[in-house]
Amino acid sequence: MADGGVGSVTGAGFASLRPMVAPRNVAVIGASDDPTRIGGRPVHNMIRRGFAGGLWPVNPKRDQVQGLRAYPDIASLPGVPEAAVVAVPGALAEQAVDELGRRGCRAVIVFTAGYAEVDEAGVAAQERLVSMARGHGMRLLGPNCLGLFNAPLGYFPIFTSSFDNGWPVEPLAGRGRVGIASQSGAYGTHLFGAARNRGIATPVLITTGNEAEVTLGDVIGWLAEDDGVEIIAAYSEGVREGPRFLAALEAARRAGKPVVMMKVGRSALGAHAARSHTASIAGDDAVTGVVLEEFGVHRARNTEELLDVVYAATPRLYPVRNTLGVVSISGGAGVMISDAAEELGLPMPPMPEDAQARLRALIPFSNPSNPVDCTAQVFNDMSMVGAFARSMVEDGGYSSLIAFFTQVGASPTLAPKLRAELNAVRADHPDRLWCLSVLAPPERVREYEADGYLVFEDPSRAVVALAAQGRFGQAFARAPRAGLELPEVSLPAAAPDEAEAKRILAAAGVPPVPEATAASMEEAVAAARAIGFPVVMKLLSPDILHKSEVGGVMLDVADETAVRANYERLMWNAAENAPDARVTGVLVARQISGAVEVALGITRDAVFGPVAMVGLGGVFIEVLRDVALRRCPVDVAEAEAMIRSLRGFPLLDGARGRPRADVAALARSLSALSAFAVAAGEALASVDVNPVLVLPEGQGAFAADAVIELAARG
Amino acid sequence: MADGGVGSVTGAGFASLRPMVAPRNVAVIGASDDPTRIGGRPVHNMIRRGFAGGLWPVNPKRDQVQGLRAYPDIASLPGVPEAAVVAVPGALAEQAVDELGRRGCRAVIVFTAGYAEVDEAGVAAQERLVSMARGHGMRLLGPNCLGLFNAPLGYFPIFTSSFDNGWPVEPLAGRGRVGIASQSGAYGTHLFGAARNRGIATPVLITTGNEAEVTLGDVIGWLAEDDGVEIIAAYSEGVREGPRFLAALEAARRAGKPVVMMKVGRSALGAHAARSHTASIAGDDAVTGVVLEEFGVHRARNTEELLDVVYAATPRLYPVRNTLGVVSISGGAGVMISDAAEELGLPMPPMPEDAQARLRALIPFSNPSNPVDCTAQVFNDMSMVGAFARSMVEDGGYSSLIAFFTQVGASPTLAPKLRAELNAVRADHPDRLWCLSVLAPPERVREYEADGYLVFEDPSRAVVALAAQGRFGQAFARAPRAGLELPEVSLPAAAPDEAEAKRILAAAGVPPVPEATAASMEEAVAAARAIGFPVVMKLLSPDILHKSEVGGVMLDVADETAVRANYERLMWNAAENAPDARVTGVLVARQISGAVEVALGITRDAVFGPVAMVGLGGVFIEVLRDVALRRCPVDVAEAEAMIRSLRGFPLLDGARGRPRADVAALARSLSALSAFAVAAGEALASVDVNPVLVLPEGQGAFAADAVIELAARG
Secondary structure (H helix, E strand, O other), X not given: OOOOOOOOEOOOOOHHHHHHHOOOEEEEEOOOOOOOOXXXXXXXXXXXXXXXXXXXXXXXXXXXXXXXXXXXXOOOOXXXXXXXXXXXXXXXXXXXXXXXXXXXXXXEEEOOOOOOOXXXXXXXXXXXXXXXXXXXXXXXXXXXXXXXXXXXHOEOOEOOOXXXXXXXXXXXXXXXXXXXXXXXXXXXXXXXXXXXXXXXXXXXXXXXXXXXXXOHHHHHHHHHHEOOOOEEEEEEOOOOOHHHHHHHHHHHHHOOOOEEEEEOOOOXXXXXXXXXXXXXXXXXXXXXXXXXXXXXXXXXXXXXXXXXXXXXXXXXXXXOOOOEEEEEOOHHHHHHHHHHHHHHOOOOOOOOHHHHHHHHHHOOOOEEOOOEEOOHHHHOOOHHXXXXXXXXXXXXXXXXXXXXXXXXXXXXXOHHHHXXXXXXXXXXXXXXEEEEEEOOOHHHHHHHHHHOXXXXXXXXXXXXXXXXXXXXXXXXXXXXXXXXOOOOOOOOOOOOOHHHHHHHHHHOOOOEOOEEEEOOHHXXXXXXXXXXXXXXXXXXXXXXXXHHHHOOEEEEEOOHHHHHHHHHHHHHHHHHHOOOOOOOEEEEEEOOOOOEEEEEEEEEEOOOEEEEEEEEOOHHXXXXXXXXXXXXXXXXXXXXXXHHOOOOHHHHOOHHHOOOEOHHHHHHHHHHHHHHHHHHHHHEEEEEEEEEEEOEOOOOEEEOOEEEEEOOOO | OOOOOOXXXXXXOOHHHHHHHOOOEEEEEOOOOOOOOOOOHHHHHHHHOOOOOEXXXXXXXXXXXXXXXXXXXXXXXXOOOOEEEEOOOHHHHHHHHHHXXXXXXXXXXXXXXXXXXXXXXXXXXXXXXXXXXXXXXXXXXXXXXXXXXXXXXXXXXXXXXHHHHOOOOOOOOOOOOEEEEEOOHHHHXXXXXXXXXXXOOOOEEEEOXXXXXXXXXXXXXXXXXXXXXXXXXXXXXOOOOHHHHHHHHHHHHHXXXXXXXXEOOOOHHHHHHHHHHHOOOOOOHHHXXXXXXXXXXXXXXXXXXXXXXXXXXXXXXXXXXXXXXXXXXXXXXXXXXXXXXXXXXXXXXXXXXHHHHHHHHHOOOOEEOOOEEOOHHHHOXXXXXXXXXXXXXXXXXXXXXXXXXXXXXXXXXXXXXXXXXXXXXXXXXXXXXXXXXXXXXXXXXXXXXXXXXXXXXXXXXXXXXXXXXXXXXXXXXXXXXXXXXXXXXXXXXXXXXXXXXXXHHHHOOOOEOOEEEXXXXXXXXXXXXXXXXXXXXXXXXXXXXXXXXXXXXXXXXXXXXHHHHHHHHHHHHHHHHOXXXXXXXXXXXXXXOOOXXXXXXEEEEXXXXXXXXXXXXXXXXXXXXXXXXXXXXXXXXXXXXHHHOOOOHHHXXXXXXXXOEOHHHHHHHHXXXXXXXXXXXXXXXXXXXXXXXXXXOOOOEEEOOEEEEEOOOO
């Protein structure tokens, strides 16, 4: 299978799953003669679906299993099994994995449960399984997984009962096929069943269970490289492994394959339920969310939306500049669609004026702007529908179209005319995403789908699904994320104090508020001259903690004369109020006023590594949790996009009569901070640069305080 | 029909629609022999559905219409028609309405289009129709409407082609019936068709078209009082008439009938499309939204959600304290449901500890908290499902339950056992909302529905629908809104200045910052003593606009001695800097610091009258548009709920180390302001009290500025 078909893989990254997903032969350890038992279902399914490779049941108690010759043990198998299902309990499973490895098996699919999902002993047993598999160079799926299927090969090493209700279906001509990658077996097969009921082809399903060795990233990566799959649907309760997951998403993006993902646990209650269900260390949900966004993955809010987006991806049209045109026999439905489109940011530009005039001449009371209301007049002359639709495509140029015809789509008298009119336009413009919103029985829907339409009863659902296709197009069109040049970083052994933290960050490209220390009056004058007036002057003394209490802070120092006078006052105040303190000089700093306060930060996600954060100071972070996150490093353009995504961004953009702030400078600091975090590596636990004072455009953004925390040494 | 059945109406408010919706006989003006023509469809449908009353086609050219005796004109009808359909064009329609009125007809349903939706001449023609109808004491539906149906009577004065795909269905035993009130005919019949396809009974549909006389409020009110309908689904592009709409929603609430509404035009694009579609003056969308909320109406985001909520209302169980219990064979589905429930505020309390222990003893690896994951173990012993479900009802006490069994619900071997187990528990507890989330073909779904379950393929949709039922319960349980005692208000002839505005509002119960004018030093001292220190002192002069420029503002005046000294300084500054100004004394005001700034306001909605607004000052209103609105008047408890609903509320509640603010005082001011707005009547255009300075708890909230705008005199 390495040379073509569903199992063929281009590129190298994820090809090591080939023996697991598309093997030449497969052994079933613990095969049962009863086709409804866990060890019986895979054998039964592969017999029924005609798996062409070797299918070798292992059962010490029987000569035959479901009519196939059975083998008493692994040693007596007629050849080296490329893959094996392990469906025997506890210690026997461990023994089987070991023996399979010794015989040269390349992949094991472990159904057996009772591992890390149960208790500490299970964790230890699971670790033993993994180290055995690794020792033998085998890939291992599960344990505690439902298995997988690769339908075109008739390969069904899976114990679901879903096939009672039907097998995976073939795609309509020209439509894409969907690969399903799911941590949960129950949910993965639910998705397969729901997709099948909607006529969506899902040739491959792989469930990962405990993900002891093969993770969701491996599976998505396999699907990204599998020529038998054009669209990827995934389910996760928590991503456990970063690098392969990221590589897989990038592989899918490069291959132009949309990934639609259900990641549960976004709420506190859900996250709690997820933890008690999987007992796994997973990346923070919000961080996972921004990682998915980074790669253009559509994160679905529920199963229906996941299937809708997958379904709308099957025509494999991903318009980079997506616009929506709507033709409707109900003005109200047009309004509803407009509401949904605006909320999703899917543009609905109006029809050109001259085209509107032509259409208005055809149907006098029509409203051919966009949404185009062609009114019930079309029932008298269905050729109007064709004329309107053609004008929308050819004059309006929309990449996505929704035609709302509700029950007319099922009307015995009107539907055939409607279909003929639309098909004539569609035939000339197959490069558009055509949606019909009709109320029709399933057999009529299947006809429209065979014609090439997407069919949605609810037009609002169509809008969500169409908007997603444009975002896929944009993600596919993006250049791969370029590596940033990383600064040289050498962190100190112990956590640096504020001044040292600022120096470290300054060296990395995050400028602090300009300041200098001065040991004498003339040094202070020179420093102030270099920094620019007005300045703040502060006593420098290791013995004085609260400078303002001893009169050790002078604000609004406007010129050189004032520097001199204030230098003397500071020394006098120190002598008067803290006679025993050692005074080493003064700190001269730029006095900044009228700045917008912003916080920048770095945290380290358990799975995805350093994450950059930006938020506006004050109520925005503390009360409104208005922050933008992104995996490090971020380049300056990405940093600016993060800043612009803040709800409070108008404050930086001239709201409330302020001048526009120096967003470019802030973006440079954020990007530099993110590069610093990557360069610093795992020794860095977090950075908090708060506040950064952002001055008006062209005047810069300066860190006024900074805290760097180092990781506890392991 | 007034004496029983679908047409019977209790109460008086909306009974005047009886002759239109449930007449003893009906004339069809412009009746056609062709059953597919606009004038033919009503006759055809009523013949087919056996309308028992008189059905009198009027057609000057034929003796018979579709086998019925036809009459040449209105004068020759065999009796006075209670209702009449008008399906003749333009001037003929006007003439028909007039003649019908003269004969004593009580209700006309005008299909004819070309009125206010078209041009100015149409507006005038529509006004003539209405004044004719009013003159004759007739109710008028439309013009430009699709008509209505009242299926139990076989009464179908409507020209839709929807019945090609099926008639309204009967409800399952015990399930509620749905009345549809829709401005749009196309959307109303779309809703009917989609409901029918889901097995939902919709005995009554009324479309209002141009709403020249009968409005959506009339129709909702009729349905609220109609014994043949227990649930109301409504569609509007913009509510045009306030009082009857409000009375209708209150009638529905009192009758315990949920109203589920699609109100389109929530986005700017949608609102624009709605305006160009209906050309009507309608209330602001946001105001309409809060009015719907006030009466417990569920505003659906799309058609699917509307139908889901209506469907889940059919068991007519509206738990006031709604809690959700989830039993699942997929841990992941449980997490997904938890995410959705938390976002919708539907509580999922855990099972009691002892019950969890009992369940864990039944299935060792189960996780019986809530969601309750009973694992695939139940496939070996389906009695476990019964045991788990019973414990959830009896020990967990949940009012709503979701059982996620995906394809098991369709499995030939497992589904019958599952059904029997659940039915046994359900039979003992029919007072719970039971949802099955299964992947099953329609015929299997119908079986579960007949058993009493709600069935949703997607469990997230079930959560939305279940959460809505609890909110209905809460709305039904609320005491009717009590009238507030209104203040005596006499507005001045011209817009008042700030001081007068504050005096007017103070008299109405909105206290301003304490202040007093003083004409002498000793008056100033007495005023300061009464107000409490520290105070601010300001020069009072009609000739000085910018007081601070002449040294006319003194802050932080701490005691009586300081009052005297500052009084002298103010007088000296005036003499020095503004020698020609007339000085009438000083203003002494409480100096307030550490307050949270809040804005209160009143605007007048074109449809719903005065609307109260509250928002936090600064970025919250200007950048984040974080405001709460409510129709006036609001009592103190409602006012406090508005304040607590603000995203920025934590700032009033002790965030960022502040003391808690005097929310009670702020709520009193907001309530008083709303009562003032009602009392002031239409002469009042708007009020802006900004800022209100809210001090720490127990110290009050004071208006620091106020603007009152009067309505332009008509």
